[in-house]
Amino acid sequence: MTADIATRRSPLDGWTSRFTELAPAVRLAERPFLAQLTLRLTDTSRAAAVSRVLGVELPETPCTFSSGTGPHGPVEVAWLGPDEYLVLAQPGLQRTLESALREAIGDTHGAVVDVSAQRTTLTLSGPRARDLLAHGCAIDLHPSASPIGTCVQTLLAQAGIILLVRDADAGEFVVLVRASFATYLAAWLVDAGMEYREYREQPV
Amino acid sequence: MQLIPCPWCGPREEVEFHYGGQAHVAYPAESAALSDEEWAKFVFFRDNPRGPFAERWSHAAGCRRWFNAVRDTRSYELLAVYRPDQERPVTT
Numbered sequence: 001m002t003a004d005i006a007t008r009r010s011p012l013d014g015w016t017s018r019f020t021e022l023a024p025a026v027r028l029a030e031r032p033f034l035a036q037l038t039l040r041l042t043d044t045s046r047a048a049a050v051s052r053v054l055g056v057e058l059p060e061t062p063c064t065f066s067s068g069t070g071p072h073g074p075v076e077v078a079w080l081g082p083d084e085y086l087v088l089a090q091p092g093l094q095r096t097l098e099s100a101l102r103e104a105i106g107d108t109h110g111a112v113v114d115v116s117a118q119r120t121t122l123t124l125s126g127p128r129a130r131d132l133l134a135h136g137c138a139i140d141l142h143p144s145a146s147p148i149g150t151c152v153q154t155l156l157a158q159a160g161i162i163l164l165v166r167d168a169d170a171g172e173f174v175v176l177v178r179a180s181f182a183t184y185l186a187a188w189l190v191d192a193g194m195e196y197r198e199y200r201e202q203p204v
Numbered sequence: 205m206q207l208i209p210c211p212w213c214g215p216r217e218e219v220e221f222h223y224g225g226q227a228h229v230a231y232p233a234e235s236a237a238l239s240d241e242e243w244a245k246f247v248f249f250r251d252n253p254r255g256p257f258a259e260r261w262s263h264a265a266g267c268r269r270w271f272n273a274v275r276d277t278r279s280y281e282l283l284a285v286y287r288p289d290q291e292r293p294v295t296t
């Protein structure tokens with residue numbers, strides 16, 4: 001994260017034109033450089049203080065995420081484990097959030113680690129987004145099984161991902177993938193979405 | 205593909221999991237006092253029952269947590285899954 005903003009390249013730099021070929025069936029885009037922090041919190045007495053810093057409650061239910069807008073703008077907090085969360089915020093906020101969260105945790109047992117460079121973010125939406133993901137992901141993404149706020153860590157085309165369901169009915173998904181797997185996954189998505197290029201939106 | 209129910213994430217495909225061998229193998233209380241034979245027994249010797257077997261599994265591609273499962277070695281049927289801090293449940 002010491003990279004100079006003017007010179008740094010996102011893992012999927014240069015893929016935009018290939019992604020846009022999938023529209024309008026699937027709108028696929030990279031949202032690079034989001035601030036990402038792993039938060040370990042064993043002592044739940046500090047959960048309230050952490051929530052105040054983020055402006056969002058920590059998700060209590062496994063495989064869910066919470067979202068909202070707080071003092072640091074829009075924030076999403078994903079459940080990664082019984083005492084582990086992933087905080088997603090706007091690019092450039094990692095340092096600020098890191099110290100704010102450390103302060104909230106205080107001396108209690110916990111950890112805050114800046115992992116912004118670990119993963120890049122893909123957003124998928126459109127009428128065929130769910131079908132495209134179903135080609136390589138075993139999770140049932142139908143709104144009845146995966147409603148808004150679902151967060152799963154699973155495999156997509158055998159690559160480890162974190163998948164957030166932002167809008168189940170409209171089929172809006174966020175896929176977080178490790179930087180070293182990003183080009184593989186991008187190539188897989190473009191290939192798996194080939195059949196949807198013929199898709200035309202029905203006239204209303 | 206077999207589904208394994210993670211105690212936290214629910215049923216997931218078997219490929220998301222990593223096998224960790226027999227569960228409830230306690231570390232020797234006085235490891236320094238162990239003879240070579242006793243030490244070898246602790247390190248290498250495991251039960252191999254025909255029927256229910258308590259095993260450790262890790263949800264490697266998911267929440268990355270370890271948990272225990274009682275699996276019938278004849279049918280591969282998972283009779284119970286439980287967190288490491290829980291007692292082995294009674295299975296039939």
Ligand SMILES: [Zn+2]
Pocket residue numbers: 210211212213214263266267268269
């Ligand atoms: Zn799990």
